[in-house]
Amino acid sequence: MAPKALDYESMNENVKKVQYAVRGELYLRASELQKEGKKIIFTNVGNPHALGQRPLTFPRQVVALCQAPFLLDDPNVGIVFPADAIARAKHYLSLTSGGLGAYSDSRGIPGVRKEVAEFIERRDGYPSDPELIFLTDGASKGVMQTLNCVIRGEGDGVLVPVPQYPLYSATISLLGGSLVPYYLEETANWGLDIIDLQQSVAQARSKGITVRAMVIINPGNPTGQCLSEANLREILRFCYQENLVLLGDEVYQQNIYQDERPFVSSKKVLMDMGLPFSKEVQLVSFHTVSKGYWGECGQRGGYFEMTNIPPKTVDEIYKIASIALSPNVPAQIFMGLMVNPLKPGDISYEQFVRESKGILESLRRRARMMTDGFNSCRNVVCNFTEGAMYSFPQIRLPPKAIEAAKRAGKVPDVFYCLRLLEATGISTVPGSGFGQKEGVFHLRTTILPAEEDMPAIMESFKKFNDEFMEQYEDYRGYSRM
Amino acid sequence: MAPKALDYESMNENVKKVQYAVRGELYLRASELQKEGKKIIFTNVGNPHALGQRPLTFPRQVVALCQAPFLLDDPNVGIVFPADAIARAKHYLSLTSGGLGAYSDSRGIPGVRKEVAEFIERRDGYPSDPELIFLTDGASKGVMQTLNCVIRGEGDGVLVPVPQYPLYSATISLLGGSLVPYYLEETANWGLDIIDLQQSVAQARSKGITVRAMVIINPGNPTGQCLSEANLREILRFCYQENLVLLGDEVYQQNIYQDERPFVSSKKVLMDMGLPFSKEVQLVSFHTVSKGYWGECGQRGGYFEMTNIPPKTVDEIYKIASIALSPNVPAQIFMGLMVNPLKPGDISYEQFVRESKGILESLRRRARMMTDGFNSCRNVVCNFTEGAMYSFPQIRLPPKAIEAAKRAGKVPDVFYCLRLLEATGISTVPGSGFGQKEGVFHLRTTILPAEEDMPAIMESFKKFNDEFMEQYEDYRGYSRM
Numbered sequence: 001m002a003p004k005a006l007d008y009e010s011m012n013e014n015v016k017k018v019q020y021a022v023r024g025e026l027y028l029r030a031s032e033l034q035k036e037g038k039k040i041i042f043t044n045v046g047n048p049h050a051l052g053q054r055p056l057t058f059p060r061q062v063v064a065l066c067q068a069p070f071l072l073d074d075p076n077v078g079i080v081f082p083a084d085a086i087a088r089a090k091h092y093l094s095l096t097s098g099g100l101g102a103y104s105d106s107r108g109i110p111g112v113r114k115e116v117a118e119f120i121e122r123r124d125g126y127p128s129d130p131e132l133i134f135l136t137d138g139a140s141k142g143v144m145q146t147l148n149c150v151i152r153g154e155g156d157g158v159l160v161p162v163p164q165y166p167l168y169s170a171t172i173s174l175l176g177g178s179l180v181p182y183y184l185e186e187t188a189n190w191g192l193d194i195i196d197l198q199q200s201v202a203q204a205r206s207k208g209i210t211v212r213a214m215v216i217i218n219p220g221n222p223t224g225q226c227l228s229e230a231n232l233r234e235i236l237r238f239c240y241q242e243n244l245v246l247l248g249d250e251v252y253q254q255n256i257y258q259d260e261r262p263f264v265s266s267k268k269v270l271m272d273m274g275l276p277f278s279k280e281v282q283l284v285s286f287h288t289v290s291k292g293y294w295g296e297c298g299q300r301g302g303y304f305e306m307t308n309i310p311p312k313t314v315d316e317i318y319k320i321a322s323i324a325l326s327p328n329v330p331a332q333i334f335m336g337l338m339v340n341p342l343k344p345g346d347i348s349y350e351q352f353v354r355e356s357k358g359i360l361e362s363l364r365r366r367a368r369m370m371t372d373g374f375n376s377c378r379n380v381v382c383n384f385t386e387g388a389m390y391s392f393p394q395i396r397l398p399p400k401a402i403e404a405a406k407r408a409g410k411v412p413d414v415f416y417c418l419r420l421l422e423a424t425g426i427s428t429v430p431g432s433g434f435g436q437k438e439g440v441f442h443l444r445t446t447i448l449p450a451e452e453d454m455p456a457i458m459e460s461f462k463k464f465n466d467e468f469m470e471q472y473e474d475y476r477g478y479s480r481m
Numbered sequence: 482m483a484p485k486a487l488d489y490e491s492m493n494e495n496v497k498k499v500q501y502a503v504r505g506e507l508y509l510r511a512s513e514l515q516k517e518g519k520k521i522i523f524t525n526v527g528n529p530h531a532l533g534q535r536p537l538t539f540p541r542q543v544v545a546l547c548q549a550p551f552l553l554d555d556p557n558v559g560i561v562f563p564a565d566a567i568a569r570a571k572h573y574l575s576l577t578s579g580g581l582g583a584y585s586d587s588r589g590i591p592g593v594r595k596e597v598a599e600f601i602e603r604r605d606g607y608p609s610d611p612e613l614i615f616l617t618d619g620a621s622k623g624v625m626q627t628l629n630c631v632i633r634g635e636g637d638g639v640l641v642p643v644p645q646y647p648l649y650s651a652t653i654s655l656l657g658g659s660l661v662p663y664y665l666e667e668t669a670n671w672g673l674d675i676i677d678l679q680q681s682v683a684q685a686r687s688k689g690i691t692v693r694a695m696v697i698i699n700p701g702n703p704t705g706q707c708l709s710e711a712n713l714r715e716i717l718r719f720c721y722q723e724n725l726v727l728l729g730d731e732v733y734q735q736n737i738y739q740d741e742r743p744f745v746s747s748k749k750v751l752m753d754m755g756l757p758f759s760k761e762v763q764l765v766s767f768h769t770v771s772k773g774y775w776g777e778c779g780q781r782g783g784y785f786e787m788t789n790i791p792p793k794t795v796d797e798i799y800k801i802a803s804i805a806l807s808p809n810v811p812a813q814i815f816m817g818l819m820v821n822p823l824k825p826g827d828i829s830y831e832q833f834v835r836e837s838k839g840i841l842e843s844l845r846r847r848a849r850m851m852t853d854g855f856n857s858c859r860n861v862v863c864n865f866t867e868g869a870m871y872s873f874p875q876i877r878l879p880p881k882a883i884e885a886a887k888r889a890g891k892v893p894d895v896f897y898c899l900r901l902l903e904a905t906g907i908s909t910v911p912g913s914g915f916g917q918k919e920g921v922f923h924l925r926t927t928i929l930p931a932e933e934d935m936p937a938i939m940e941s942f943k944k945f946n947d948e949f950m951e952q953y954e955d956y957r958g959y960s961r962m
């Protein structure tokens with residue numbers, strides 16, 4: 001009998017081509033080990049609550065009340081919920097038509113989109129139009145929708161940083177497009193070089209690829225760098241010259257661990273540049289409730305804002321969003337709460353500030369502990385995590401380790417990460433899942449393990465690594481730069 | 482300058498080809514009128530809470546507590562929440578790793594998938610494997626993922642009933658596949674004729690299309706029929722013979738308004754048929770928390786169960802699901818609560834039964850009121866709504882009305898529905914959005930307006946319709962059958 005449509009041989013090839021390392025071999029092996037009773041430290045996904053971060057109290061109170069609107073009529077509600085949470089729940093319910101159980105408009109609740117626009121205006125100092133803001137089930141869904149509009153076939157290319165977050169490579173494969181890599185420069189703290197960008201585009205063109213869009217991740221994932229205003233300006237000028245849509249993945253905009261270079265949005269830089277850029281460059285920027293000090297990953301809330309996208313295209317994106325009816329409504333309320341937070345004087349304000357500052361300051365300390373820890377290990381070098389939630393150390397694998405990996409049928413960094421997992425329970429993602437230069441190896445870990453566990457984790461990492469290096473190094477030593 | 486990637490001319494053509502009438506011209510016009518202050522009765526989407534249906538208390542209590550886990554340590558929690566809701570919240574939180582704020586496994590929380598499997602086993606009397614059940618953000622997302630694996634290009638066809646729910650036509654367009662229509666027979670209460678199916682396949686083949694899958698919607702949307710066991714058996718045998726994957730959209734399985742023909746799942750019928758069918762036919766079945774007496778559309782919770790899908794394919798689907806990390810977690814809890822409801826003796830059991838029975842019985846009365854109402858109108862005939870949430874009356878438009886529509890540049894049923902909207906505020910979806918035979922016209926309305934409003938709505942409809950018919954009919958009368 002002929003293969004059936006859902007037999008592996010017969011499936012859509014684009015599906016099979018997709019690679020998704022964040023939940024790939026390492027994650028699957030870690031899940032197995034966990035089932036067998038081994039203690040696993042999951043640092044493969046930026047999933048703070050899974051590693052013990054507690055949710056912010058106030059937004060959870062508001063959403064709990066929105067889920068249980070009958071409590072708003074209960075005379076005892078004030079015993080367990082503060083008055084400002086009750087008021088906010090009433091506010092958000094009044095913005096819905098039918099509460100959390102009704103589909104919203106496919107673009108999201110108009111009142112919440114208005115609050116997002118006000119947030120962007122305050123952040124950037126430029127007007128923002130709620131009609132050009134769509135709420136989504138997490139930022140990923142917005143990225144996928146946007147790329148779906150951009151990519152028409154394998155002749156269409158999208159510039160993606162290497163290393164990159166595999167959402168981009170996976171989505172481009174799934175949509176049958178072509179990924180055009182540009183390399184971030186590790187020795188320049190993962191900076192972005194415009195000359196390198198131009199070369200990537202030229203190379204893609206020589207292969208017959210039309211480069212149509214460019215992705216930046218700022219702050220960087222997995223690389224942790226913050227792009228400077230000057231660098232963003234160069235990028236936007238480049239997009240203008242090359243006629244590229246810019247996808248600005250700005251989901252880590254609240255996660256900044258140094259004071260020298262605050263987050264600046266692509267939208268603000270574009271508006272600052274003035275004409276012709278501010279009216280010409282097509283920009284789609286993404287944000288989420290999953291990161292920042294919220295870390296509400298499981299809620300799946302995000303938005304994207306479109307700049308210089310023509311109304312007819314906005315209508316098409318609206319139509320596509322409508323196929324799945326609406327993003328989940330509870331996460332839309334979280335988004336409202338994120339962009340329109342408590343103000344000084346509100347009853348819950350001090351608690352909210354204490355909780356959110358506590359998380360951010362601890363992340364900053366953890367970024368430092370982790371980077372320093374990696375840099376104290378044999379054959380490991382690591383740029384400081386300026387932002388986002390990850391460390392991306394380079395692991396200088398000795399030739400004998402690379403040979404051993406080959407004998408085991410593994411990519412060298414996968415081999416290293418599997419050995420690390422078996423020895424210590426630390427579940428990381430090999431650098432090959434994000435892309436890296438030929439012959440150079442990394443791993444990605446989140447900086448999210450609980451602060452009190454961090455010294456023991458880094459010690460356990462160092463013990464494994466240094467023994468691994470000892471095992472595979474020539475006695476003459478190994479000194480590749 | 483060349484068009485930019487997100488200029489309309491330059492976008493992915495598959496995006497532009499998508500049609501999505503449920504939120505199309507009628508919906509947009511209704512939204513405009515609402516902004517202008519007109520009272521609109523939105524019957525375009527099966528969105529019960531938007532039309533005043535109140536959520537079931539118990540599941541909302543449980544999810545509210547899961548959102549506010551700190552309440553579980555509050556000595557006063559028992560003042561506003563019953564003990565069984567507290568116990569259930571603890572149960573579901575124990576199944577997560579990190580509560581509602583953490584991404585779950587991309588397939589959904591293992592413990593909830595186990596509860597779904599137990600539900601299916603009780604329903605069908607056959608084993609169900611949690612590893613073959615994936616939770617999704619509403620059933621739509623699961624349908625889109627499945628079709629994404631099936632469709633490789635325009636040479637791949639999917640059999641879709643006409644009239645159909647436009648999720649299918651829209652997704653097939655977006656994925657660049659070919660829709661192969663098969664017609665449901667209105668005069669046989671929207672039954673499905675196997676000979677017609679065979680003709681559809683033969684016709685598609687003659688055009689060079691490989692038919693790879695078939696969609697059934699049972700109970701039907703927009704048509705409201707329930708498929709008999711004998712009919713399902715024929716369909717499954719047909720899928721076996723023609724080597725087709727069956728997509729069983731069973732989201733309305735709790736919405737049954739007659740006693741003669743209970744819902745039977747495709748999975749049960751397939752297992753009943755025994756070898757070779759039960760081991761050969763590839764089946765994916767879909768369910769949701771959006772319908773039934775829950776109507777929790779805004780939460781976006783669903784699942785799909787795979788039968789006879791090889792493990793390598795399941796791995797591929799898992800990988801694709803991983804790109805967007807995880808379905809939203811709160812809706813996974815709703816799914817657990819739906820498939821594992823309260824039992825006699827639980828504190829909240831009686832209230833739960835009272836609320837859910839109240840909703841279902843009212844829907845049954847409304848289905849009757851609506852069908853009878855339509856059948857009392859001039860030139861309108863309507864099959865009884867046996868299940869689901871819709872009425873799909875045929876509107877026999879007089880030739881002069883069809884001419885008037887042409888002059889206005891509108892499809893005739895769109896013309897009628899727009900006039901209905903302007904005159905009465907009732908926002909329906911024209912039959913052309915679902916597909917219908919040439920020269921035959923329908924509209925779809927949900928049966929969801931509040932029961933107490935129903936007589937006035939049907940009266941207002943009748944007044945509009947009968948005047949419309951009066952206006953456009955020859956004085957000699959119009960009697961097309």
